[in-house]
Amino acid sequence: MDTDLMIRIFPFFLKAAWVTIQLSLLSGAMGLMCGALGAAARLSRSPALRFIGATYVSVIRGTPALIQVFILYFGGPQVGIQLEAFEAGVLALGFNIGAYMTETMRGAIISVDRGQNEAARTLGLSRFETFRSVTLPQALRLMIRPLGVNINALIKGTALVAAISVVELTYTAQRYIGSTYKPFEMFLLAGLLYMAIIYVTGLGVNWLDRRAALK
Amino acid sequence: MGLDFSVVPPFAGALFTGALWTIAITVSAAILSFFGGIVFAVIALYAPRIIRLPFRLFAWLFMGTPLLLQLFLIYFGLIQIGIDLPAFVAGVIGLGLHYTVYNSDIIQSGILAVDKGQYEGARTLGLSRMQTLRKIIVPQAVRSVIPPIGNNMIALLKDSALVSVIGVAELTLSSQMAISRTFRPFEFYVAAAACYYVINLGLEAGLRRIERRIQLAR
Numbered sequence: 001m002d003t004d005l006m007i008r009i010f011p012f013f014l015k016a017a018w019v020t021i022q023l024s025l026l027s028g029a030m031g032l033m034c035g036a037l038g039a040a041a042r043l044s045r046s047p048a049l050r051f052i053g054a055t056y057v058s059v060i061r062g063t064p065a066l067i068q069v070f071i072l073y074f075g076g077p078q079v080g081i082q083l084e085a086f087e088a089g090v091l092a093l094g095f096n097i098g099a100y101m102t103e104t105m106r107g108a109i110i111s112v113d114r115g116q117n118e119a120a121r122t123l124g125l126s127r128f129e130t131f132r133s134v135t136l137p138q139a140l141r142l143m144i145r146p147l148g149v150n151i152n153a154l155i156k157g158t159a160l161v162a163a164i165s166v167v168e169l170t171y172t173a174q175r176y177i178g179s180t181y182k183p184f185e186m187f188l189l190a191g192l193l194y195m196a197i198i199y200v201t202g203l204g205v206n207w208l209d210r211r212a213a214l215k
Numbered sequence: 216m217g218l219d220f221s222v223v224p225p226f227a228g229a230l231f232t233g234a235l236w237t238i239a240i241t242v243s244a245a246i247l248s249f250f251g252g253i254v255f256a257v258i259a260l261y262a263p264r265i266i267r268l269p270f271r272l273f274a275w276l277f278m279g280t281p282l283l284l285q286l287f288l289i290y291f292g293l294i295q296i297g298i299d300l301p302a303f304v305a306g307v308i309g310l311g312l313h314y315t316v317y318n319s320d321i322i323q324s325g326i327l328a329v330d331k332g333q334y335e336g337a338r339t340l341g342l343s344r345m346q347t348l349r350k351i352i353v354p355q356a357v358r359s360v361i362p363p364i365g366n367n368m369i370a371l372l373k374d375s376a377l378v379s380v381i382g383v384a385e386l387t388l389s390s391q392m393a394i395s396r397t398f399r400p401f402e403f404y405v406a407a408a409a410c411y412y413v414i415n416l417g418l419e420a421g422l423r424r425i426e427r428r429i430q431l432a433r
Contacts, residue, residue: 062411062412182295187287
């Protein structure tokens, strides 16, 4: 193993890891937003909104994320959406993981005991108040871990935007594989950085989960 | 430039061939990852430490890194050590190994969930350790974890799009070739997405049938 080379090019990988972190943070935030909207739509009383929510989840989860990235980045200009590769990557990844988060959030909300809802309504709380101060706090606690799993998948999923030439970790690794002919070393460098990012995210999820746990 | 989906039908044949390749890759990698997952699970649970450790390390590396990165490693790495595999084979190995690790995780929990009495009963009846695993434990474990493995197979179908980057002419790359002739990315990527969606529906229906069968067999 060529450790000299690995040390020499490590700074380039660190810079690329920062891009991967930015991609993850931005698309993660967007995913949470899409997930919240999607879950609200799927649980709404309006059949039209329920249909839109269900279609969003089914179409996005039924097609490859790579194709979704391509449609937005390469197909976007045909319908008047001109985006930089990084922006297209963030939007497509966020919209994609949002569909998975929709199901996570919906699952957490409907697994809160029905009796809680009925009791709150009986006590005179409105539908909205019941959701806000009874159902949601309990559901939030249930969704932290599964959302963490979604985020974990998202971090690895950011590698897809290497295909539209965003200079993140996988793209950088691929470029250095091409120029150094050392695939194993490059894989190790990029792989360890991915795992470091995922590890730190995991610590954050654990911390949130502990804080939210019932004392 | 407006949208014009009439550019798609002339390439329907090419897309169809691409879709067949997508199915071929998915099925091959699914089979590899299913049996690989069983082997991995048994090794992770029962093999002596010296054998178990490298497998653990491998699983840890493959679970924590993106599939695309692994495909680059396998495709370029094998060439470097003198093995020049066709892209299709490299793609199947990459996808297969990736999902082997995920399936192994599920199958391990399935094996651990099989009642201990089954093992003891089989040993008492005179079966060897290996026979007990092969004929008693693994079949029951696999049956109980078919639904989560099915979910992995659905994910595998979608991830098969990634092997287009190492040059396998499946559905995604076929649509890219059509795009390079027509300069109509939107239409062709949407058409490819529709094909994936249809294949996905078929796969889901197939998995539901298998699950029902297993439930009946119980």
